[in-house]
Amino acid sequence: MPTFGRLGVPAGARTSVDEWRTFGDRRFRTFHGIGATAAAVFALAGDGLTIPLLLALGTPVAAATIIGVLPYAFSSAQLLVPSLLRRTDGNLRRVTLGILALGETRGFVLAGVVLLQQLHVIPTTVAIMAIAAVMSIAGAASAIGGANLLAWYGAILAEGDRRFVAPRVMGITQGLGAVLLLPVALLVQAGLGAIGLLVYAVIFAIAGFFGIAELAVLRSLQHPGRVRVAPRGQAPPRSPETNRFIRAVAIAAFGAGMGPYLSIYSISVLGLPASFAILLSAISSAAALASATVVGGWLNRGSASRTLRLSFILRGGSMVIGLFAFPGNPVAWLVLFVVAAMASAGASAATLAANERLLRLTRGVDLIGAQGAFVAGSAAGLTVGQTTSGLLLAILPLGYPAFALLFAVSGFTRLVLATRVEVSPNWSSATAAFDIAELKRGRKD
Numbered sequence: 539m540p541t542f543g544r545l546g547v548p549a550g551a552r553t554s555v556d557e558w559r560t561f562g563d564r565r566f567r568t569f570h571g572i573g574a575t576a577a578a579v580f581a582l583a584g585d586g587l588t589i590p591l592l593l594a595l596g597t598p599v600a601a602a603t604i605i606g607v608l609p610y611a612f613s614s615a616q617l618l619v620p621s622l623l624r625r626t627d628g629n630l631r632r633v634t635l636g637i638l639a640l641g642e643t644r645g646f647v648l649a650g651v652v653l654l655q656q657l658h659v660i661p662t663t664v665a666i667m668a669i670a671a672v673m674s675i676a677g678a679a680s681a682i683g684g685a686n687l688l689a690w691y692g693a694i695l696a697e698g699d700r701r702f703v704a705p706r707v708m709g710i711t712q713g714l715g716a717v718l719l720l721p722v723a724l725l726v727q728a729g730l731g732a733i734g735l736l737v738y739a740v741i742f743a744i745a746g747f748f749g750i751a752e753l754a755v756l757r758s759l760q761h762p763g764r765v766r767v768a769p770r771g772q773a774p775p776r777s778p779e780t781n782r783f784i785r786a787v788a789i790a791a792f793g794a795g796m797g798p799y800l801s802i803y804s805i806s807v808l809g810l811p812a813s814f815a816i817l818l819s820a821i822s823s824a825a826a827l828a829s830a831t832v833v834g835g836w837l838n839r840g841s842a843s844r845t846l847r848l849s850f851i852l853r854g855g856s857m858v859i860g861l862f863a864f865p866g867n868p869v870a871w872l873v874l875f876v877v878a879a880m881a882s883a884g885a886s887a888a889t890l891a892a893n894e895r896l897l898r899l900t901r902g903v904d905l906i907g908a909q910g911a912f913v914a915g916s917a918a919g920l921t922v923g924q925t926t927s928g929l930l931l932a933i934l935p936l937g938y939p940a941f942a943l944l945f946a947v948s949g950f951t952r953l954v955l956a957t958r959v960e961v962s963p964n965w966s967s968a969t970a971a972f973d974i975a976e977l978k979r980g981r982k983d
Contacts, residue, residue: 557835561706568759569703572687573710575752576642579680580711581718582745583645585609586819587726588673589799591652591738595662595669599802600932605670607795607924609677616682616913620767620906628764630693634686635756641679642752645745647672652739685909688893692905693762704897705837705890709830712886716826719819767906776908779960780899783843784908786959787892788915790850793951794885795923797857798931798944800878807938808863808870821875822882829883833890842895843961849891850956852884857949864938923948 562570585606592602622633648669655665691704722741729737776784801815836845856877863873892912900908927944934940 555831555835557702558706558831561702566703568755569707570710571755572752572759573707574714575748575755576684576711577713577715577718578748579642579645579745579752580715581722582741582748583648584715585673585677586719587722587738587741588648588669590726590801591735592666592669594735595655595666597666598932599806599936600928603799603802603928603931604925605673606799607921607928608670608674609681610791610917610924611921612674612678612917613681614914614917615678616685616917617910619682619686619910623765623767623906624769628766630686630690630762630765634683634690635753637679637686638683638756639753641676641681641683642749643746644672644676644680645742645747645749647676649739649742649746652735652742656734656736656739681913685893685913687756688897689765689905689909690759690762692897693765694760700897701837701894705834705894708890708893709834709886712889713827713830716823716882716886718823720823723815723819765906776911777899780896780908782960783895783899784912784915786955787912788919789955790853790888790952791916791919792923793854793857793948793955795920795925795948796927796944796951797853797881797923797948798860798927798941800860800874800881803863803941804871804874806936807941808865808874810871814871818874818878821878825879825882826886829886830890833887837890837894841962841964842891842898843959844964845887846891846895847956847959847961849884849888850952850959852880853888854949854952854956856880856884857945858953860945860949861942864942 589602589606592605593599597605619633623630626632651660651665651668651672654660655662660668687707688704691700691707695703725741726737729740733740800818804810804814804818833845856879859873859880860877863870863877867873896908896912897905930943931940934943
């Protein structure tokens with residue numbers, strides 16, 4: 539697949555819809571395949587299914603909450619990627635494919651665990667531990683491989699093309715993955731009555747085949763060449779701006795970790811039926827897809843830093859609104875719908891904007907090392923936050939006061955952060971990493 543020249547958006551294509559229509563061109567079919575297959579793996583073998591499965595196997599709510607954060611905790615292994623690149627003479631392609639082979643085929647392992655448990659070959663406790671282990675190692679591998687893909691795009695695409703392509707590939711993965719969760723949830727609901735927990739094994743196995751398809755598509759992507767990293771201890775220092783950005787994202791991740799699972803809250807505290815959790819998934823899916831579509835356009839034409847701050851406001855504000863979903867409130871269900879939509883839209887925007895912001899800040903310097911610090915900082919923040927929330931749910935009575943505490947800490951952490959995070963002067967101005975001449979050429983930050 540050849541390296542693109544500067545694509546340039548046609549003069550009339552100034553809206554997100556127009557730009558997505560341009561991205562639909564067959565020139566980008568490899569990137570379409572990457573986004574779509576990764577979305578399928580996310581929907582069919584992500585925590586959207588593994589968490590309900592753990593609860594169905596009898597895992598305590600607090601333990602399931604902590605297990606859910608394990609993939610993020612182990613993703614701090616991103617710090618080892620520079621060492622792997624040194625050992626492979628900078629072969630980013632081999633390193634990335636090897637890591638993703640471990641992560642994206644996890645569906646086969648999960649399917650085997652469920653099958654063995656249902657056949658009574660292994661006890662339920664062992665099955666729970668095995669699922670936690672798979673989520674930890676394979677889930678982290680998917681996150682690390684995804685971060686490496688961004689460096690791969692940067693190596694094979696001109697900067698203007700990368701800004702156009704990368705957010706949209708991530709947008710497909712985020713948006714389509716979220717949308718797929720609704721039919722998957724309905725399939726699980728129907729399958730439980732027919733074949734019991736074996737329905738999870740079937741869905742996980744399908745996820746494994748999509749993982750193989752994703753690897754096949756990636757193998758057709760242009761070789762990034764040799765990506766050199768500085769010898770150990772000799773990497774150029776990151777800019778103060780980059781370090782402040784990484785700290786801000788880590789704090790935001792802590793706030794995200796403190797946020798409670800809305801499905802657990804709706805069922806255990808409000809007494810709403812399981813079908814309501816499916817409706818929450820539908821609302822979240824629609825919001826994530828809409829956000830990914832719009833934000834993908836913004837990031838090509840505008841400020842990544844301001845988009846990131848907006849995502850903090852959306853996610854933090856959603857948690858504060860969640861305080862009004864208290865027992866006895868006749869419209870608590872409606873409040874949760876609003877919370878789910880805002881939180882999902884903000885999460886989609888945050889993922890796209892944070893990764894794009896990092897790429898812009900590290901252009902021409904040690905991107906691989908900065909990605910390691912970025913992923914590790916995010917993992918640490920989320921791990922501390924979600925572990926703390928799990929411990930609180932284990933210590934405090936399982937009721938509104940405990941969840942209200944989580945809503946408040948999660949919400950106000952990010953709202954306060956939004957007032958302090960550094961942003962560019964306006965929505966169309968460049969950051970310090972770029973100059974006015976580049977801005978005038980149309981490559982805006």
